[in-house]
Amino acid sequence: MKLDLIQDIEGFRSLKPEWNGLAARSFFDNPFLTFEWYEAWLEVFGDQGEVTIAAVRQEGRLIALAPLFLQRNKTLTFIGYPQNDYAGFIIDRDYPEAAALLASFVGQLKGKWKLAVFDQISEQDDSFELLSKEFQNQGLSFRVEPADKCPAMTLEDPEAARKMYYKRNITSYVNWFKKEGDFRYNIYTDRDEALSRLDDLFNQHIKRWEGTPTPSYFRNPSMTEFYRRMVEKMHPSGWIHFSSLTLDSHFLALYISLEYGNKLYFYKTCFNLDYAKKSPGQVILRYHLDYALSRGIVELDFARGDEGYKDRFANRVRQSRRLIIYPGGWRQKAAQVFYDFRYSKLVDIIYRNRYAQQLKDWVLAKRRKR
Template sequence: MSNITVTTDLASIEKAWRSFEMYAASTPFQTFEWLNAWYSVIGSVSNVTPAIVCGSNEDGSMAFILPLAVERLSGSRRLVFLGRDLSDYNAPLLAPDFDPGTSARDWWKRVHDTVQQASGCHHDLVFLDKMPERVGEQPNPLSALPTRLNPSHAYATGLNGDWDSFYAAKRSSHARRNDRRKFRHLQNEGVVSFRTASEHGEIRDTLDILFNQKARSFERMGVPDLFEKPGVAEFFRQIAIKAPDLIHVSRLEVGSACVAANLGLVAQNTYYSVLISHVDGPLSRHSPGTFHQHDLMRHAMARGCDVFDFTIGDEPFKRDWADAIYNLHDHLAAVTPLGVAVAIVTSARLQAKRFIKQTPRLWLWASRARAGLGSLLIYLKTGKPMPKKASKIDE
């Protein structure tokens, strides 16, 4: 690898980036479209400076692109992945013949030194999170760094054969009978139909329903509403309209009512399920989210996808379908004395979170306590009790 450069201007590298991603090993969360939309709506107004690292081979061809950024947080500056907060996987884009050289750690040292010396990219701490062990068929060179396991896993299943045989192989006869019973109840409420949103107005309407349904779900779980954060809802609206080849927005309707909604990504023969939601109230008893999930996998098969990736998160329904569980890794390293203090606090927080999430009894208690608080807040706000849960996928 002959040359490593850093740029803080996404526009200056757009052409090379788009060309490289056509054949590089990557995830859709590192496409120029995704990250440029994130930066234009969120990063540019959030004290974030892009630090896009590019490496070239001796013949001038691109070897890798590593989309990093420097963000200011609590008086410190930390080096992170660009768009990390809304990306389920963070990784470099790698050429098919990528070779880090003598060792992956030496490669990273050279990358890091280049970033630290670049104008506007000085930082106190390095925090690289949600890193998969592989990028496409290649080992992720960043996995060679000292890492700890992320508190959450990711899940995926291979899409083999036709839907009927796949469904029968994945679900027990008892589960299939239960599904048929619930689907009949759903049909009694109106015609059940799966729709892909393609027109701009329909995309916006579907996403607004998704945001509203997710907000109610977050409220029931007692967690902050993701879509109340500045720019988040607008980011998803923009990327869904600007990148129709990457983004798939769909809804499940019963009659004229949208009872479940979805935003997914399609790239390299894989369907990535990113945002899913469902209606609450009486119809939730019939598990509309479950049947929308079935339709999404059927849709992925029809598009020629070989893999359905449920992405990050340990929801029980993912385990029911998955035949692959991915470990994700976090790297944390102090660079300056201030970074040491921040790293100690960050490390303690991450360790506690992982310990709770990976200890079933503690996670159950924590989830119940959080949901109980959410239920109390709903009652105080509306005077109505929280709706009962329907099924695992509809939680």
């Protein structure tokens, strides 16, 4: 096996003919591992650090990739961090031994990074165990902690799914919208139309989160540009499912999802606060279900985050993981002590205290004013 180091976007682009084929043969193929996803991200955020990709070949055949990025603060992460809902090393299932070479590569970079944070590795990615073992063999000091929970609705039983998505309250909301005017579920199958509707998504999302402790990141021009590049590059492959609910000329809800590998990944969602009492964000999920069943889609993936509404429309929850590598053992031990305290029962009680929540909101508000 031979490992090549790629340190610029042009070198990355040279891998385009082989990239997605390897992703399809990997332990957990998903849209956040595609060449198009990475290219969109690098074109917008690539100047914030250094491309650091390891490409492993066996007799000329690409069998593994470490799609890494060295941030300006010397943190080594996956390309796409933190915008990717799933991430990981890309290893051909037929060549698990390539994990040793990738782990060695990370170890050899130790002088360049102060911390390596490999975030959002899904529990569906079996290469995680291979790499953890190889990092240990390299003598690297690391720890693993839970990242985000990822609810999903598997559709092996369509009737059970319909019972969840066709509840009486949802039906009453649908009927109300139909009585009020021209009520439609729209899918923007034309790329130019999808691109033209992005501003509607951005504006609605900004309004939805205005005045909250977590304002919309679409106030940042880099984020809106990233979404434009993502739609531009992924739509031609049929991977962008951009949809909306409209009532006459009003957008009730807008969803960008990624349709990939017989799954529908919900990526960015928002709804119209003026119609919040009629739950348009939940109503659109019924239409997504109908669409999925008509297309033979086997799963609705709500991606990272365990917001309450997801529990009502999911039948399983997966746990993603975060693997953190430290330059020295003492830092790993100190981080573990802090983590154990942060997630202790005592801190949980304090965190849920009403006055503690008010203090937290006050601090966040002060930060936003800076």
